[in-house]
Amino acid sequence: MDRRALILSGLAAALAGAGGAHAQSFERRREVPSDLRPRIVRISGPGPGEIHVVPRDFALYWTLGDGNAIRYACGIGRPGLYQAGTFYVGDKRKWPRWTPTPGMIAREPEIYAKWRNGMPGGPGNPLGARALYLYRPGGGDSFLRIHGSPDPGGLGREVSNGCARLMNEHVIALYDQVPLRTTVVLHPKG
Structure with a gap:
């Protein structure tokens, strides 16, 4: 089996359930519009x-090669808080x-x-079911x-x-596919 076939078979499994029947039933229960899947x-x-x-698309793309990517709908940073740049998955x-940053506490105490x-982690936590921690090359944790x-x-x-925010079942599927040290590009707004 070549790399593309392996990736696409894994993708098919992820898209079919993003974690199994639980995710499928969750999307039916929540009636998530098809454009957000x-x-x-x-x-x-x-x-x-x-x-x-890509902020203008409100989308996160996980590139597969051969000109294909998985597109996930996402929320992005509010005006003045979104930081474009190149990062990598450090954790x-x-x-x-979840711990709010000092800037978050200062802005909205x-x-x-x-x-x-x-x-503590759990269903009520703002980071949801999974988190990919973005680090700056040659730096450290960006807190994004x-x-x-x-x-x-x-x-x-x-x-x-x-931060970039996905639905829990979508970030679970992404988390399972993305290895540490993966390059992450937050494209500029506009």
């Missing part, structure tokens, strides 16, 4: 095995612990101050994440404090 699209430019977040966590010491959310209402909008 992952799908294979044609792209040009990037090679295989990269993540590209991955299931049901991650009424929302974030109570969590200054962190919130690609993470899940149980609410599809944030997809296709500028809603986060800089």
Whole structure:
């Protein structure tokens, strides 16, 4: 089996369920519009095995090679909080612990101050079911994440404090495919 066949067979399994029958029943229960579901699209430019977040599309693309990518609908950073650049996946966590940044606490203490010491992972956690931690080449943790959310209402909008937000079942599928050190490009707005 060649690499493309292996990737596409894995993709088929991921798209069929993004975690199994649970994800399929979740999407039916929540009535997620078809345009917010992952799908294979044609792209040009990037090679295989990269993540590209394109703000004008409100989409995250996981590149497969041969001009194909999986397109996930996402929410992006609010105005002034989105940071374009090239990063890499420096860490991955299931049901991650969340701690607001000092900037988040300073901007909105009424929302974030109570969590200054962190919130354990779980269904109510803002990072959702999985998180990919974005690091700067030659630097360290950027405090930006690609993470899940149980609410599809944030997809296709500028809603986060800089992170790319996917539905939980979609970030679970992405998490299972993306290795550490994967290149992540957050494209500029506009």
